[in-house]
Amino acid sequence: MKRKLTMAALLILASYTAHSVAFAEEECTLCTNTESGTVQGHREDGVVSYKGIPYAAAPREDLRFRPPQPVKPWDGILDAAAYKPNCPQVKDPLEEYPNKGRTVTMGGETVEVYDNEDCLYLNVWTPAADQKKRPIMVFIHGGAFVVGSASSDFYNGKKLANRDVVVVTFNYRLGLFGFLELGELDSRYSGSGNNGLGDQIAAIQWVKRNASSFGGDPDNITVFGESAGSASVTALLATEKPANLFKRAIAQSGAANIIHSPEVARQASKDILAAGKFDTMDKLLESSAEELLSAQQTAYAQSEIGDRLFAPFIDGHVIKDNPNTLISAGNAKGISLMAGANQNEMNYWSIYDSKLRNMFTDETDFGPASPLIAEHYRKALEDKLHGTLDERYSAIMKETNQSKLRQAQNDDFIMIQPMRKMVEYQQPHNPNVYLYRFKWKIPEKYLPAESPDLGAVHALEIPFVFGNLDFSWVPGGQKYSEDPNTNAKKLSEQMMTAWTNFARTGNPNGNGVPAWPEYDLSHRRTMIWDNFSSSTIDPDSDRRKLWDQEVFNPL
Template identity: 45%
Template sequence: MRKKTAVGMAVALAGASLFSTGVFAAECDTCSKTESGEVKGVLNTDVVTFKGIPYADAPVGENRFMPPKPPKKWLGVRDASNFGAVCPQAADHIIPYPQKPKMLDLVGGPVHEIPVFANEDCLSLNIWKPHGSVAKLPVMLYVHGGAFFVGAGSSPAYDGTALARNGVLVVNFNYRLGLFGFAELGSLDSQYTGSGNNGFRDQIAALKWVKNNISAFGGDPENITIFGESAGGASVASMLVSPQTKGLFKRAIIQSGNFNLLQTPEAAKRTLEQLLAAGKLKSMKDFKSATTEELLQVQLTAQFTAQNSSSMFAPKVGTLEIPANPEEALKSGVAKEIPVIVGANQDEINYWNLYDSKFRNLFIDEWDGGQPNRLLPLDVEAKVANANSVASLEQAYAKAIPGASERARRVAMVNDFIMNGPAVRFAENHALGGGNTYLYRFAWTMPDKYVPQGTPQLGAVHAMEIPFVFGILDDRLKIVPGIENYYRSNESAVAKELSKKMSLAWSNFAKFGDPNGQNVPQWSQYTLSTRPTLVWNSNPILVKDFESERRKVWSAWSFGPYPYKI
């Protein structure tokens, strides 16, 4: 994606302050012990929170661009009342930050902002647990999204309070982003081979920390569910096939992200070429000695000039952490013992309309940044059209969605290529591998009367399901225009009821490996013969082979990692 506002092309969220340390009385009902030392949390009505707990040593100095190392031990009781620092990133301009970002000027490019609370010493996690709960609570470990270059566990979107009230223990965390966590620097110095997966290694380190420490907080280390959205969803999918995560978790939930968001070795090489061309950093010594802001300047300059900046950073396939062909690994049954919920949203790419002053679609329309950014490559269109024996992919969609406008067909094509198709294919492959799979499509749409005049109805955009899962339907998250007015209305009871059902389904799954239960719509496992999809809308319904004609258009296409031109 050509870099105009590409650093904002993700659900980038923050809301953090630096942790502090202190000594408290050894006996307290909000204290817990970890392998590194004792922590003191905070009781908020009926949920205890622990924030900013280090799960790895600071990746600074000699640790920069190296795999995560165990956290250092501390004496006394550590204050866990505040979030840890956000990992270095540019601020997403559509997200309100609790502290004013500072400016960073780029030569020949736009002005960007960096959260003032960002710091490379950022590898910490946060825990929400029901107060007075019994031991061995099911654990839900969330991986945040943000295209692997923005985001933080401290985002108000990921507040685990409401979800914890369902009788689960919720954990989220930060991991290294952008070139700090996903730049492959091994060609500059062999000592750093594999650095392109350091952000993913951080995620594995957080999972191992939970496995080893969560029992002290009342969690069950033998019942861990990993779940994530967007980049977090792709990360969860990767953990399912990674040989490095065997035995570390029991269940998985993948929301709007999959193997297609991972990076090929070819793309990783082009990313490094872009970084080397973007500034004065030419050697490993330069990367090691640069300041945090200098590294961010190089990253942002490279993203500004890249053809597809949203694909510059991601976990790498063909590595020790992720097999070269994750689709085939899944199909072979490598994760057959792990039940999975997987799905996407009906109007995913309309999220990026929010980055245009007139809410035009960056991938379909001419917008503030110029011509549309091609997310669906021309060669992919040609290959899929040929597989369907038609002259163009649009002709295939004219048959699949009769009566739809040309623009609506175009939007559907991009949605299916980037999010919907990969989710269905994952369900197919996991079922073929012998795994239990539950497929969903989130399709809730805010009533038209709350959409501001002159603003298009964006529908169920990317990330729209997050507040429904976490039970946060309030003014903290204004994902689409007008939704704050809807939340304040009596009609919001419909959305809040849907949120209760989704939150229960997710927590039921974490408890039992099955989302079904009281006050949850009947949800059948995915099979190739019936292909059931639970469509989450105001009246959730189980649909057999949902949008079957659109699915069939892509039946011959592999939704594995695509070698985008960076």
């Protein structure tokens, strides 16, 4: 919507607000009004993008460790031309952002940090801000709840939006800023361990309230996420009346087993507070973001639960109960669900090793193997199976290498089987559910000499879902990306069509998508995404049967 501004108003705005940059009337053809103020959009490859819109107040100073608060309206016009800061984090070497962080030394190691707590912003891509009611797809990024950003090129929504949908990405608080439970230190901060999830809810609510400003339908929102984002989708299904927030959900590699029990959340809090010697809330509030990140790094190195330090937790308030229990009881019965996992999920972490060894099964640059299946759990499971998992997997896979056998067990235990179970918990209450398995991998001819074939690793489906076909982060991916004769585009077209069809109607099927029946326990039909995508009855059924009695509850 156009708005005329006087020169006096322009001068006032220039000194009054950091959010706003004024435009003359003739320049503001892509402006639209939100509840907080007017935003200026920009053309981007056939769609209009609005980047860096605040959806909640900056959670710093007295708002640090507090639930998200409404953003203050701005005067004038906010120029939504560029992404805003990432939420505080120590950059992961596999993550790439358009904005550089600061280089500092932590624990004797040189790292890149982002420490701006004014980070609760979202980005929108739309065909037009024209009051039409298009389906809205809201994406929750991954990163183990400790890294990640909505500004990553992986998540640019322009190619999905070109399929006549509205795409939204957003930042949420990470690590101890969003998932540190402080209720035992100070009762006034009870529930702080779910502030990151609260940010997600606030972002979705903002989208719902402002949908028409971007040509979207507030009653047709699909939430989708990968890894920690997928676990977040699972957590959202366990909130009160999730159908009031969104209509459909897509969960990509992350289920209830990644969410925390109250006990794990409390232990994580103790580890963080001890690492930073934070014995009062005043010390936490007075510390700089960098000091808090340093304590977080120390806790990661010292804590027995290590990489499991952060996740949403069952607090009885935001997450009402175990998501598996609630989904099984019909808490999300009004929501259609698509879910799945990748065939070789846990090989992703091999990319961090100089020789691409699997840190969960072999000694690597980081030290001895860190088994993902605890010995007591393995023993209890094997007692029920009347035989060892190694023996069972060896017979099924025709493989004797223990490392490969245990890699397959880890893939099943952490990702593949929990995602299947999630669909099975939902299916009796809403038969409109779909299960997939992503099996595509970099062809061997592109792999470096003597490099192991890591297969379909964690997150490898993301370039296909968003149509941003950059594989430079995976071994052999750079060479593959530079070859114009690859078939990646065809698979990406199929997956983007399936994802947007599901967002539009609740059914992924349509022209350009292989027939994909709903999932049921009679046939367990699963879409296999690879070079020959098709629906398959009960893939890897022998492996699946070994885990049939497991429930995959939160940690």
